[in-house]
Structures are given as structure tokens and as C-alpha cells.
Amino acid sequence: MEAFSFAHSSDLNDLEVHVRIDRLDGHQKPVPYSVLLKRPDLRHRASIINPHSELYITAQIWADSKPLTVPVQTAYKSFKNARIWNEWLSLPVTYSNLPATAQLAITIWDLSPAEDIESSLHAVPFGGTTIPIFDKDNTLQKGRQRCRIHRFKAADGLSSTTTPWVIPPVRKSRRNVESEGTVDEQVAEMQRLEELLKGQEMGDIPQNAWLDGLVFKKMMKIRNEALKAEAASQSRQTNSNSNENVSKSEDDGRNELFYIDIELPRFDHAIVFTDVEYAPPPVSDIDLPSDSLDVRLRPPPEVSFGPGINVSGNGYGDPDAGRLVRIYDPELGRKSNPAENKHRELMRSQQTDSLDRDRKPNVHVRDLLNFIIAKGPLQEITSNERERIWKFRYYLLRDKKALTKFVKSVNWRAPREARQAAPLLEKWAEIDVDDALELLGPQFDHPVVRSYAVERLKKADDDELLLYLLQLVQALKYEAPGEGDDSSLARFLITRAANSFTLGNFFHWYLMVEISDFSTDQAPEHRSLFAKVEYDFMVQLEETPEGVKTRNTFLRQGELLTVLAKISKDVRFGGGDRVTKVARLKKSLSDPNNKLISFDPLPLPLDPSVMITGIYPEDCAVLKSSLLPMVLNFRTSTNTKYPIIFKTGDDLRQDQLVIQIITLMDRLLRKENLDLKLTPYRILATSTSAGAFQFIPSMSLAAAVSKYKGSLLAYLRANNPDDTAPLGVRKEAMDTYIKSCAGYCVITYLLGVGDRHLDNLLISPSGHFFHVDFGYILGRDPKPFAPQMKLCREMIEGMGGAQHPNYIAFKSYSFTAWSTLRKSANLLLNLFALMQGANIPDIKVEREGSVRKVQERMWLERAEEDAAREWDRLVEESGGSWTAGAIDWMHDFMQYWKK
Structure with missing residues (x-):
């Protein structure tokens, strides 16, 4: 079977629907004088006076018996021998927005000085046709199309249209079979030649200019003869089946046979209709990340069955009566009830602080409050629980664990409510660091809340802050829009990093990795944010006594890591076996141009407490891994060896996170006098594709x-x-x-x-x-x-x-x-x-x-x-x-x- 290639209509989201109006062919009979006497308005119509009058055409997209676009009209054009427009029309809708039932309604308009009775316009329909845009196989129609014109009718575009582009053959009586044989042969020959012409236009048949000209003249002659024969046949059928209620003018319209040639765009592949998949209901206002599909909505409502209803859900008593369908209420997908929000806002605005200060919970309410406070950071707090927390906020001021729950119970987007809640933060019992970190999460974007969390972090020493520095850098992404230039968290981190070389070392490299992340998963605005924080860090660093020296140190660290990355890539992609690669590594490390054998003391980026002065070229190796990481031994200022593994081609940020968590867990265990002899070796990602980690002899x-x-x-x-x-x-x-x-x-x-x-x-x-x-x-x-x-x-x-x-x-x-x-x-x-x-x-x-x-x-x-x-x-x-x-x-x- 040959390969079948196709494209989806939804992929054509930037291409508007086009159609080329080519020419109008047909046989027009002269109007009898008896008809003109009954219909004097017909004698003034342009098409009756002149067989080559200036007609114009409108095209419009319809779907499901409704217009989908406004009509588009051809430009004015005068005709001499034939009605040929040869004009492309662009309809104001793209192919991706077309439904499967879309139809193109084309109407040819005639002009008359007398107004039309129905439309009160001087434009009267010469004829119309309706062609579906997708065929019966849901494939987009393309190329030349020949459409039947229905005289004196405007194209309606209805689902069961009265102006179809193709009329199915009428069942013939026995007496007309022999007389129609010749007509059928002429029409069939005309259709065969048109298919050959279409094949040549599609490139299936080679072109020959001299021969094509002769064939085209012969085709036009056959077409005219076929039109006349088909019109005569149509007239005989109409006369035999005529209805007494049909007027003479309408009857003459039926006897006239016209076709219009149009051309639709051609594509390299078949275009198959594909519907747009919309998100399933219900509508939810739950604030989730854009790439998250984990929408946690409330469960569907329970259906209450009335008397006589089969509780199994099959139907009303009779199992064959039909299946009972449960309807999901979209309001259940909302995070909160707007009416309840308004009620809460009104109630809180009317409550007085003097009354709430003296409010004390009874035993039952106190147990409920303790239950709410004991909830974890991921557990949801209901609206009733938020009301209870707010009601007894002054009573809970002494409980540091209740602060995060109080912050969640406040609508910080309501200015009045935020003004009431903000002063209480300063009066609350001092919270722990873990609660302060929660307030820096993505769900807390109010600057007052984040500033309060930063004030708590200021009391942590550098060693403790270093344990959370990786997360605090990521928390910069959650600052409210517009707060990037005046972020309390960014100012705090910059100040502490500028006054501590160890903090500044890791803060600098954490930022550099995020700045260098140009993947699609890193938003450009976040990359710009990290670049702005790095710039502000360097500016403030220069204001410190050792700032210029520290900046030069970071620059030297970057140069060292750049040289190591280049050597690693040369070793990795260079030919030869492992012995050859080790020899190439030793040669590169010994190269005087790389300046790696000996240099001025430099804090090791991986461990800034260690000063390195060079590398031992002979004491190195290449590991048997797919990425061929290098084992390097640095010479320290105390003439000891500090072995590291340097690796390129891999993002070490995930390993860096795990080691950071292991280091934190080790500290938590040691606080409980439980030393489990863990080995949280040092690791540092220096870019999105390179990094180093401490080598432990093992x-x-x-x-x-x-x-x-x-x-x-x-x-x-x-x-x-x-x-x-x-x-x-x-x-x-x-x-x-x-x-x-x-x-x-x-x-x-x-x-x-x-x-x-x-x-x-x-x-x-x-x-x-x-x-x-x-x-x-x-x-x-x-x-x-x-x-x-x-x-x-x-x-x-x-x-x-x-x-x-x-x-x-x-x-x-x-x-x-x-x-x-x-x-x-x-x-x-x-x-x-x-x-x-x-x-x-x-x-x-x-x-x-x-x-x-x-x-x-x-x-x-x-x-x-x-x-x-x-x-x-x-x-x-x-x-x-x-x-x-x-x-x-x-x-x-x-x-x-x-x-």
C-alpha cells in the first residue's frame, strides 16, 4: 500500500479561505414577449438586454444553516465576448475555524433600474449555487470545480440547500431513454475532458503549448454543444413534469442551464477536517500553572432520585426507558462562591476590632481551631474554617503556627480587608523558618506578606540561609508582576550575598545557571528577572570594601570553568579509546596556554572555603561513563589534593537539589543527636550542561x-x-x-x-x-x-x-x-x-x-x-x-x- 500523507485543517490557523471566480458558461433563451407583457420589470434587466452584461458575484461562508461570514464581492468588470472574472476572493475566516458543515454560497447578481420586490434593491439574483467546502470524506475540496447555477435564486447556504452545486440525475421514463442517449454521451464527454484538464492543472499530465491550444478550442466547442443539448433535454423534462402553479418566468428559468467555474486552493497533501479540542467543563477559576493539567475540582454533585425512579440509574422504573444522565454543575468547579465572598467582605467590614479583641473560643471551637492549625501546608482550608480563623484572629496572635492559616483566610486582593490584616502580622508571635518559606510560595504574591517572611529570614545566620538558598533563588519567580524592581526578597538576598563571600559565591552561580537556561521551559521574563538580580548584585558588591576583588574572583572562576568545559568537550568528542582520551586530557592540562598547572590562589566554586592554586596534570583520569567525565586533582594552598569530577553534556541541577536536601536532612538529624554518617558530597551546576562534584574515594x-x-x-x-x-x-x-x-x-x-x-x-x-x-x-x-x-x-x-x-x-x-x-x-x-x-x-x-x-x-x-x-x-x-x-x-x- 502506498504511503498516505495528510494534514489537519486545524494546522491552517493563519490561512484564510480563498476562492477564484473564473467564468460563467450557459445557454440563455430569449424571453418571450408574452412574458414581458406580464412582467414589465424584466425588460429592463441588464442580462436580458445584453447577454454579456456586467454581472457581479458575492461569496459567503455558511454553516448549519447560518451565515458564518459577511459576503465578499467581486470587483467591477466589463465583458465583451464572455463573462470571465478570473479574480481571487479572500473570505474573512481561516480554515482552522471552519466547521465540517461549512458551505460556500455563491450568488450571481443582475442589475435592474426597477427595485426588487423582496429586497427593495436594484440587485436581483441572476442565479446561485452552494458547494460544501469539505467533501463526504471530510477532506477539503481543492482545484477547479464546476457548479450548477440555479436561475433567479440566491444561494441560500442551508443544510438542505435548494441551490446545490451538483444536481443528481433524474429518473427517466422509458420513452425518453432513447432520445436522451445522445445527450448523455455529450455530457459524459464534456465531463471527461474537464477531468483531464483538471489533471493537467494538478501536474499529472505534461503540458504542450501548441497541442494544448488546439485541444482547448475543441473542448470549448464540445462544451457549448453539450450545454445546448443538456438545456434542451432539461426543457423536455420540465415540460413533461410541469406544474400548473409554476409561473412562466420561473419555468423559463428552469429551462436555462448555466455553470460557473471556480477554483479552490491546492495543497501538497490532503487536508482532513479536524475539530478543535476544547478543555472539558466545568469552568474553574482555580489558579493553576499554565502547564499544569492536574485540575483538582470538587466532586460531582450527588443525584437525588425522586419517587418511581430506578436508583440504579437505568431510567424511570423500566430499564429500557433510557439512561439517567448526571449533569455537572459548573459552579462546583469554582474555587469560591462569589456570593459568599461578597457576604464575607461585608461582614468583615462591619466587624469592629474592639469586639473581636475580647472574643474567646469555647472548648469546642478551641478544638476546631487546633485542628485547623495542625493542617499541613498542602491541605485546603474551607471557607467556614477561614471565617473561624478570622473571627478569633486576636486570640490566635500568641500561636506562631496559626499565622500561615490566618494569611490564607485573608482576601489580600480586597484593599479594605488587606488594610485590616496587615498590622496584625507585626503583632503575631514570631514564626519559624519553615512557615516563612511557605509565605514565599507561588500562592502568596502580596508584597506585605512576602516582606514579613523576608523579615523573619533576616534573623537566620549564613549557614542556615545557605541551606535554603537554592529555593530562595527560585522563589524570585513568584514575585508579583511589577514587584521585580522593588522585591524585598531580591534586596535581602543581594545584601546578604554581598556581605558573605560563601553566600555570594553560590548565589552568583545559581543565578548564572538560570540566566543561561534558554530552553522553552524557562520563561523569558524569568530569565530577564535573574539577569536583573545578578546585575544589581554586582552593583551592590562594588560598594563593599572587598567588592571589586570579589567580582574579579567570580570572573576568574568563570574563566577556569570555561577552560575545563572546553577540555572536557575535546576529550569527549575526540577519537580514540579511553587510554588515548586520558593522554589527550593530560596534554591539555599541561598546555601553558591553558594556565592550569599553577595560578594565583582562587576559591574553588564547588567549595569556596578551599583555595586552589593549580591542577596536577599527571594525576587525572577519564571515567567509563557515556559522557566521559574527568577526574581532576586540584592543588590547594595547603599543598593537599582536592579531587573533583567535572562533567559536560548533562544538567546537574536535579542532582544538586537532591544533595542539598540530603545536607538539610543530615542537619535535622544531627539536631536530634542522630548522626547517621551521611556523605552529602558537594555538587555545583555551572551551566545547564556542565557542572562539578566532589570526588569521594570509594x-x-x-x-x-x-x-x-x-x-x-x-x-x-x-x-x-x-x-x-x-x-x-x-x-x-x-x-x-x-x-x-x-x-x-x-x-x-x-x-x-x-x-x-x-x-x-x-x-x-x-x-x-x-x-x-x-x-x-x-x-x-x-x-x-x-x-x-x-x-x-x-x-x-x-x-x-x-x-x-x-x-x-x-x-x-x-x-x-x-x-x-x-x-x-x-x-x-x-x-x-x-x-x-x-x-x-x-x-x-x-x-x-x-x-x-x-x-x-x-x-x-x-x-x-x-x-x-x-x-x-x-x-x-x-x-x-x-x-x-x-x-x-x-x-x-x-x-x-x-x-
Whole structure:
């Protein structure tokens, strides 16, 4: 079967409908004097006086028996021998907006000094025709078309039109069969020649100027003879079937036969009608991101069945009577009721502060208030709950956890209500940092609220602020339109970054990555916003005593990273095997033009507390990865080595986010005196396709198991021998291994880290276990049936087995860590909420849903005892999951064939 190509009509959204009016052919009979005596107005019509009179044509689009456009008219033209317009008309509608029932109504207008009785105009219809724009196969008609003209009728454009462009053949009587044979042959010959002419115009038949001229003259002669024969045949049929009620003029109109030739645009492919898919009802005013499809509407209303109605929904008593249809009320899709909003505004404007100050809740209302305040940042507050919060706002001033709920209960777009609420923010008990971060989210755009949150952040020290800096940079996107030049958050970040080199270092590189993001997922206005903040940062930096020096430092860092990126691309795309690439890397690092062997002390962008003075060219390597990252050893100012991995061709912002969250979680656990020996190595994305991360001397579990004959315990015993300790492993190393396994099992479960196999699980000689390569997070995994927690057989075997006390200690540490982090759920959820607009792959998949996926894994709705039992079950299922071993085996098999 030959390939069939077509396009959709919806794709022609910029092309208007066109039609070319070519010529009018036909046989016009002279009007008898008897008719002119009865109709004296006919003697003055231009077409009767002169067979080549100046007619004009109008074209109009109709659909479903209604006009879709205004009519378009041909220009004035005088005719000598034939009525030929040869004019393109453009109708004011595009092909993408045409319905499938669209029709083109063409009317030829005659002129008369006497006004038309029906229209009271001097233009009277000479004839009309109606042609559908799409054929019976819903394909756009194209090329030359020959349309039948219905005399003395204007084209109506109705669905069941009385002026069709093609008249189906009339069933003939027996006595007319023989006489009509000749007519049919002439008409068929004319139609055959017209099809050949159309084929030549479409390019199917080659052209020959000399021969085509002769053929065209012959075609015109055959056409005229066919028209006369067809008109005579039409006259005989009309006379035989004439009705006594038909007037003589109308009868003569039926006997006259006219055709008009038009031409429609031609396309390279067939154009198939495609309807526009509109968003399904109900209409909702819920404010969602433009790329979000997760519209959470209220559930459909329950249908109340009356007496005698079958409650199964089949119909009224009789199952065959029809199906009962539930109608969705569009008002249920609204976020709020306009009548309730107006009522609330009126009530709050009438309430006096003096009365509300003395208002105290009873026991029942106090319990309800506590229930509302205990809700998480993602839980919705109903209108009744908002009213209750507002009513007892003065009573709640002492509760710092109630502030975010109070802010949500205020309509900040109502000026009067905002003026009442704003002074209370300063009187409220000081909120925690996690609540301040929530107030910087996308749903809070009022400058008063955001300024209050910034004032709370000002009390955080630089170390704490650094933990949230990545999210605070993203929060700049949520500033209200027009606030970019006077953003309290931007001023705060610029001021703190200008006075702290460590903060300024990371603030600078976070902004540079966003500025360099020219993908379609980064809005141009956001890129301009980050560029403006970077410019203001540099301006304020120069006002500080060390500002000029700091700017030069950032410039040198950029030059260093640019040279490393160029070398990385040369190594990656250069030919040769891995040995050749390592030799090319060493040569490039030793090249004096690159100035990498020795340079003035420079803060390492990855870790600005480390001053580097050069690179050891001989102590470098290229890893066996698809992107061939480079392992570089920097010389520090203390003559020690600082190894890093530099990588191009990959966006490290997702890995950077995961490591930042792991660093935060480590700090939260340490606050509860729970040190799980985590290894949050440093990582920094320097552009959308390059970055560096700290190299930790370690070995993958796959390599360790392979080297030590399938035993991770043997690896620990070889690096930490102690004959007096259980299992022959030094106690400190075994404790480090157990705790780090527990910590990373909990963290990777909460973050939904996927694609876990033995090659991205690493272990250091000291027993530190950790994860790398976070290409899949938030529940995404390229492998089917992957377990929720990565706890493989090799990890348990390294603890001494599932029956050893070390495994019991591991489960205890894991539940304690999960329970501890669960208490900081608001902070973690608010940080992910601030990252909703970030251009990070697994967050872009479902921006609002990404926060909810983290919330689901914290089981916030479950009590502590139920959660403990569920956690123990999850650990046991993960440890005994056969899918984990199958995934590791499949990964090893694929790696073997890639070699």
C-alpha cells in the first residue's frame, strides 16, 4: 500500500479561505414577449438586454444553516465576448475555524433600474449555487470545480440547500431513454475532458503549448454543444413534469442551464477536517500553572432520585426507558462562591476590632481551631474554617503556627480587608523558618506578606540561609508582576550575598545557571528577572570594601570553568579509546596556554572555603561513563589534593537539589543527636550542561562484591580488620556502615529516588555507604516493578545477615530517622513547593504533584504506632524483594553487552 500523507485543517490557523471566480458558461433563451407583457420589470434587466452584461458575484461562508461570514464581492468588470472574472476572493475566516458543515454560497447578481420586490434593491439574483467546502470524506475540496447555477435564486447556504452545486440525475421514463442517449454521451464527454484538464492543472499530465491550444478550442466547442443539448433535454423534462402553479418566468428559468467555474486552493497533501479540542467543563477559576493539567475540582454533585425512579440509574422504573444522565454543575468547579465572598467582605467590614479583641473560643471551637492549625501546608482550608480563623484572629496572635492559616483566610486582593490584616502580622508571635518559606510560595504574591517572611529570614545566620538558598533563588519567580524592581526578597538576598563571600559565591552561580537556561521551559521574563538580580548584585558588591576583588574572583572562576568545559568537550568528542582520551586530557592540562598547572590562589566554586592554586596534570583520569567525565586533582594552598569530577553534556541541577536536601536532612538529624554518617558530597551546576562534584574515594557495591567474591562483609573486613570484634570488622566501621545504610534508605525512599542498582551505590573504605546519580526522583524509575526502598541482599549481607543484631539495629536507626524527618515535614514540603517552577526534569513532569509525592511517603495522616508497624513491613518487603535482585542482574547484563 502506498504511503498516505495528510494534514489537519486545524494546522491552517493563519490561512484564510480563498476562492477564484473564473467564468460563467450557459445557454440563455430569449424571453418571450408574452412574458414581458406580464412582467414589465424584466425588460429592463441588464442580462436580458445584453447577454454579456456586467454581472457581479458575492461569496459567503455558511454553516448549519447560518451565515458564518459577511459576503465578499467581486470587483467591477466589463465583458465583451464572455463573462470571465478570473479574480481571487479572500473570505474573512481561516480554515482552522471552519466547521465540517461549512458551505460556500455563491450568488450571481443582475442589475435592474426597477427595485426588487423582496429586497427593495436594484440587485436581483441572476442565479446561485452552494458547494460544501469539505467533501463526504471530510477532506477539503481543492482545484477547479464546476457548479450548477440555479436561475433567479440566491444561494441560500442551508443544510438542505435548494441551490446545490451538483444536481443528481433524474429518473427517466422509458420513452425518453432513447432520445436522451445522445445527450448523455455529450455530457459524459464534456465531463471527461474537464477531468483531464483538471489533471493537467494538478501536474499529472505534461503540458504542450501548441497541442494544448488546439485541444482547448475543441473542448470549448464540445462544451457549448453539450450545454445546448443538456438545456434542451432539461426543457423536455420540465415540460413533461410541469406544474400548473409554476409561473412562466420561473419555468423559463428552469429551462436555462448555466455553470460557473471556480477554483479552490491546492495543497501538497490532503487536508482532513479536524475539530478543535476544547478543555472539558466545568469552568474553574482555580489558579493553576499554565502547564499544569492536574485540575483538582470538587466532586460531582450527588443525584437525588425522586419517587418511581430506578436508583440504579437505568431510567424511570423500566430499564429500557433510557439512561439517567448526571449533569455537572459548573459552579462546583469554582474555587469560591462569589456570593459568599461578597457576604464575607461585608461582614468583615462591619466587624469592629474592639469586639473581636475580647472574643474567646469555647472548648469546642478551641478544638476546631487546633485542628485547623495542625493542617499541613498542602491541605485546603474551607471557607467556614477561614471565617473561624478570622473571627478569633486576636486570640490566635500568641500561636506562631496559626499565622500561615490566618494569611490564607485573608482576601489580600480586597484593599479594605488587606488594610485590616496587615498590622496584625507585626503583632503575631514570631514564626519559624519553615512557615516563612511557605509565605514565599507561588500562592502568596502580596508584597506585605512576602516582606514579613523576608523579615523573619533576616534573623537566620549564613549557614542556615545557605541551606535554603537554592529555593530562595527560585522563589524570585513568584514575585508579583511589577514587584521585580522593588522585591524585598531580591534586596535581602543581594545584601546578604554581598556581605558573605560563601553566600555570594553560590548565589552568583545559581543565578548564572538560570540566566543561561534558554530552553522553552524557562520563561523569558524569568530569565530577564535573574539577569536583573545578578546585575544589581554586582552593583551592590562594588560598594563593599572587598567588592571589586570579589567580582574579579567570580570572573576568574568563570574563566577556569570555561577552560575545563572546553577540555572536557575535546576529550569527549575526540577519537580514540579511553587510554588515548586520558593522554589527550593530560596534554591539555599541561598546555601553558591553558594556565592550569599553577595560578594565583582562587576559591574553588564547588567549595569556596578551599583555595586552589593549580591542577596536577599527571594525576587525572577519564571515567567509563557515556559522557566521559574527568577526574581532576586540584592543588590547594595547603599543598593537599582536592579531587573533583567535572562533567559536560548533562544538567546537574536535579542532582544538586537532591544533595542539598540530603545536607538539610543530615542537619535535622544531627539536631536530634542522630548522626547517621551521611556523605552529602558537594555538587555545583555551572551551566545547564556542565557542572562539578566532589570526588569521594570509594568503590561501587558491584565492584566490591566482584572483587571480594560476592561478599560485601569481606570488603569491610579487609579494609577494617579486627579479630576481636564481631564479624571481624572494626566496630566504628561497622557502626558507620549500618547507620549510613539506614540514613540513605530513609532519604532515598522519601525522595522517591529511582534507577537504583549496584553501580550507583558506593561504599568507602571507612564504611560510609552512600548513593550517587540521581537521574530519577519523586517515584520515577525506568525499570518496571522497582521496590520503593533500595535494600538489596548485598547490603543486608554486609551487616551479617537478616538474623544478626546489626540488622535489628539498622531497622531501629531507619525508623528513628524516618520519624525524625517526619516531624520536619512542613519544612521539606515547603522547600519542594518553592521548586515547583524550577526547570528540573522530574519536577516538570508534574509540578504540583511533585510536592504531594513527597508528602505521601511521610504518612502524615497515620498515628505513630501505625506508622511504626507499616515502616517495619516496608523494610521487610524491600529486603526480601526478588525484583531488586532481578533489576541488578538485568543491569549487569546490559552493562556486559555495552562493553
